[in-house]
Amino acid sequence: MISQQVLGMNGDEAVAYAVKQCNVDVVAAYPITPQTIIVEKFSEYVANREVHTEFVPVESEHSALSACVGASATGARVFTSTAANGLALMHEIVYIAASLRLPIVMAVVNRALSGPINIHCDHSDSMAERDSSWIQIYTEDAQEAYDSVIQAFKIAENHEVLLPVMVTLDGFFISHTLQNVSVLPDKEVLSFIGERRVVPEIDVGGKKFKLKLDPVQPLTFGPLDLYDYYFEHKRQQVEAMKKAPKVIEKVSREYASLSGRSYGNGLVEPYKLEDAEVAVVCLGSTSGTAKYVVDDLRKRGLNVGCLRVRTFRPFPAADIKRNLTGKEVVGVLDRSISFGGLGGPVFTEIEALFSDETEKPKIINYVYGLGGRDMSPQLIEKVFMELNELKGKPLPKDTLRFSGLRE
Amino acid sequence: MKKGWREIPIAGMPWVPATEYKTGSWRSFKPVIDHGKCVKCLICWVYCPEGSVKWDGNKVSIDYEYCKGCGICAEECPVKAIEMLKEE
Structure with a gap:
């Protein structure tokens, strides 16, 4: 482990600092609360010539990601960031970036989708993109946001993967909260991810081509596919997602030996789960509070634990199942909801994981924190107490509950 | 197959x-x-969306293997030196 400088930064600043260290060629971004600080801070680095990055101040998020797609197709290392309605405006290009297998890294500062209009945190924005073939990493604090951006480039650019990566951080809770963040020396970051992005070679017409836009070896990016080959190209994306977990775990291990920091195995982070009878599953900053409550309740004699899902896409099914098997009651905390569905997106997938098991935990869904509603230690304690009540009892009918909602 | x-x-x-x-x-x-x-201003070379206008340092020419015949070069030429003729 190498010695590191400690800087006082909020989550957005930590992301901008990480991007500054990653030798990014192009950043095209549009400001939107609560992500604005990333763009502001990074454009300062550009103005001060601390980076060689071409900064493209575009007129919308749709243009931002479109510019990123073009830049990334030339083989450049590319970053952008957005939030909420900005991400929704990018939606069309989110799918295109992934299908062109462009390893763009995007910080998504989680904010509730309008309407009614709201600038505060929930996961409705990034959850709406969960089927887009982007890897999604949900971070717990500013330190992890910094670490994850660096890891994201290494994951995305891996030739087995070649998928774009979203690193999410909870709006205001992480983005605007000052924290001591340990930062690696610049040269260590570059030797970790590589100075430049290396594009793969692909076989086109029996000849080797670098997978990039280059007048010397012209290739066609984004041609019409139709029913002839679209399906086969989607199947390739499925395969890339299948290969991603091993790469994420490997990058996580390598980063841990460099920095001394790790977040579970990179996919999930169990906390005091081994002997727990009752567990909650959560994403993002809420897990910090949940761990605090777990410690508190354990002092009071309750066998509780917490599982944080760090990588939501690809969904770490085996890791989640292994960690939750044998638990009597599990509460899945969702900071978004699928209207008209069974509950939140995390819940429905975890519920599906156990569908063919006879011995399975009683799984309750708690939708919480929509529009930035605070998830206090008291509310999480209440969740644990309700779950604890279910021990030895049958699964109740009301498996979809709302935590912190006024009746 | x-x-x-x-x-x-x-x-x-x-x-x-x-x-x-x-x-x-x-x-x-x-x-x-x-x-x-x-007048060798190269405006056609700049505007051609296909890179089909060639410049060898002396003379402008059209690469007919790739030119789709969109006519942008003829439209933009300031001295009207490019004429669009119907293909046989």
Whole structure:
């Protein structure tokens, strides 16, 4: 482990600092609360010539990601960031970036989708993109946001993967909260991810081509596919997602030996789960509070634990199942909801994981924190107490509950 | 037999390089340069969306293997040195 400088930064600043260290060629971004600080801070680095990055101040998020797609197709290392309605405006290009297998890294500062209009945190924005073939990493604090951006480039650019990566951080809770963040020396970051992005070679017409836009070896990016080959190209994306977990775990291990920091195995982070009878599953900053409550309740004699899902896409099914098997009651905390569905997106997938098991935990869904509603230690304690009540009892009918909602 | 998903390049890339598509066959009108009028300003070279206007340092020419006949060069030429003629 190498010695590191400690800087006082909020989550957005930590992301901008990480991007500054990653030798990014192009950043095209549009400001939107609560992500604005990333763009502001990074454009300062550009103005001060601390980076060689071409900064493209575009007129919308749709243009931002479109510019990123073009830049990334030339083989450049590319970053952008957005939030909420900005991400929704990018939606069309989110799918295109992934299908062109462009390893763009995007910080998504989680904010509730309008309407009614709201600038505060929930996961409705990034959850709406969960089927887009982007890897999604949900971070717990500013330190992890910094670490994850660096890891994201290494994951995305891996030739087995070649998928774009979203690193999410909870709006205001992480983005605007000052924290001591340990930062690696610049040269260590570059030797970790590589100075430049290396594009793969692909076989086109029996000849080797670098997978990039280059007048010397012209290739066609984004041609019409139709029913002839679209399906086969989607199947390739499925395969890339299948290969991603091993790469994420490997990058996580390598980063841990460099920095001394790790977040579970990179996919999930169990906390005091081994002997727990009752567990909650959560994403993002809420897990910090949940761990605090777990410690508190354990002092009071309750066998509780917490599982944080760090990588939501690809969904770490085996890791989640292994960690939750044998638990009597599990509460899945969702900071978004699928209207008209069974509950939140995390819940429905975890519920599906156990569908063919006879011995399975009683799984309750708690939708919480929509529009930035605070998830206090008291509310999480209440969740644990309700779950604890279910021990030895049958699964109740009301498996979809709302935590912190006024009746 | 069409190829399976393991046999084709990733990223929606055709397995034939772009140079193999001779898009010149799409053309119904053909740009013809009057070199007597041409002032070598290279505006046509800048505007051509296909990179089909060639400049060898001395003379402008059209690469008819790829020129789709869109007519942008003729429209933009400030001295009207390019005429679009119907293909036979």
